[in-house]
Amino acid sequence: MIHPEVLEKLCCTSCGETELTLGSRRRPDLECHGCGTRFPIVEGIPDLVAPDEAPNPGSYRTETLENVIAGVYDFVAPVMSLAFWRCSPLRYVDHENRALGRAQGGVYVEAPIGTGVALAPVVAPHHDALIIGIDKSWNMLFKAQKRLRNISADFQLIRADYHNLPLQTGTVRSLQSLNGLHGFPDREGALSEFNRCLEEEGFFSGSALVRAKTDVADAVVIRYERYGIYPMLRCPEYLLQQIRATYFDDVRFETHGAVMFFTGQKHDQAATAEAG
Ligand SMILES: C[S@@+](CC[C@H](N)C(=O)[O-])C[C@H]1O[C@@H](n2cnc3c(N)ncnc32)[C@H](O)[C@@H]1O
């Protein structure tokens, strides 16, 4: 029901405990041995969003919106990418393929996975990787599950928030975040979470919408913000600074239209400490 290798890499999002086991009740769930929290498993997807006593109403709004968008995402996203962002959708697929290759048989995480539209066309040759897809929207996850149900690689979907990932420290070799960072309310917090989950010298890559590249994109981005949808990014260099500040080295980027693609490597803090 849950990939056994993935189970070994999980941690509790409430207390950080690394021992989570499958519950024995009638309804499937994962039980934390530290704090006793039970995380439900729905259609094979564990819901590892930490139970929150007082959820921020804004997070419901975003989630509702993402669930609605899931229904049209596969049609609307490529059209928007071409018409507004001026970036070929094939670039996401190419970037995905390269990020999967960097996993080299280790753990590959896609956060957010959305409907899995960029992963599906390139996943076949990467059957040696353990692939984990993370998203907070159930509708996005169900779409991804349908699309990816027949892939030959080891694969697990998880419902989680990328500000509090249910993965043990240093377990991921390549982590990809396509088209998400521009909408992260706490971008530095999420970048630190990504960094925490990566192995020493693990790879971080992704894409984000940036301003000041095309007038059409800027006009749309301003409307997004006006309706309170995204805390949108400024220029590429701004995101670059945030990524570098979160202990990533060798960060490179290129922009295609209003989309910035980047790759970086987790700074080997142990080696630096030894050298110093
Ligand atoms: C624009 S989509 C990108 C999906 C995919 N990476 C792609 O390029 O096709 C953004 C995704 O971020 C997810 N998301 C938004 N806030 C999130 C959060 N706090 N934690 C996890 N996922 C989140 C949404 O559900 C949505 O699927």
Ligand SMILES: [Zn+2]
């Ligand atoms: Zn716990």
